[in-house]
Amino acid sequence: MKKADAKEAKEASSPSQHIDARIKELGDWRGEMLARIRSIIKQADPEVVEEWKWRGVPVWEHDGIICTGETYKAVVKMTFARGAALDDPTDLFNSSLEGNTRRAIDFHQGDKIDEKALKALIREAVALNTSKRAARAQKRPKSA
Template sequence: MDVVPGNTRETGERRRTRALVTQADPDVVEEWKWRGVLEGNTRRAIDFHEGDTVDAKAFQALVHAAVALNTA
C-alpha cells in the first residue's frame, strides 16, 4: 500500500513532484518510496516543508544531476 502523509496527499504536492521527476527523466523507475533515513552513510532526501514552493527548473536540474551520477 502506498503510505503517504495525509497532508501531502491532500495538497497534491507528491504527485506534482513525481511529475517533475518523470519530466526530467521519463525512464526513471521508482524502486522504493523516496524518504530520508538516519541510518547508513548515504543521504537521498530532499525535505519540502508545508508552504514551500518547489522551483520546477531547479528541481529537474537536480534530478538530471542525480541520474548522471547514478548512471556514470
C-alpha cells in the first residue's frame, strides 16, 4: 500500500469510505471485481449495511453478516457467513466447501459474474438472517 493510499484509508471515517479507498488502492482487476460485487450486493439488498472489520475486510450485513469481500493476489473471495445453510442451485460456491457454516465464491481475473444467481443467493442470505432474528425475538420473554 502506498503512503498516500494508506493515509487516505486511515482518514476515511465511514466503512463505505474505507471500501472506496480499498477499491481505489487495488487499482487492478481485483478492485474492479470488488466494486462490481459491491454493486450487485447493493442492488440485491438496498438496505444492506457496509462494515469494515478485521483490519481491512469489507463486510455486508443485514440482521447479521451476509458476506465479506476479501482480496488476494489471484482471487477476490466472497465469503457467505452462513453459506452452508443456503440453497445454491447454480453452483456458485466454489470454495470453502468443507466447512459446516461458511461457503465462498472465488472470482479470478476474467471471470464473468452470474448476476441473477448471485442476487438470488444474497437475497436468500438476507432472508435467513432476518428469519433467525425474528425467531430469536419470539423466544424472548415478554415484559410484565
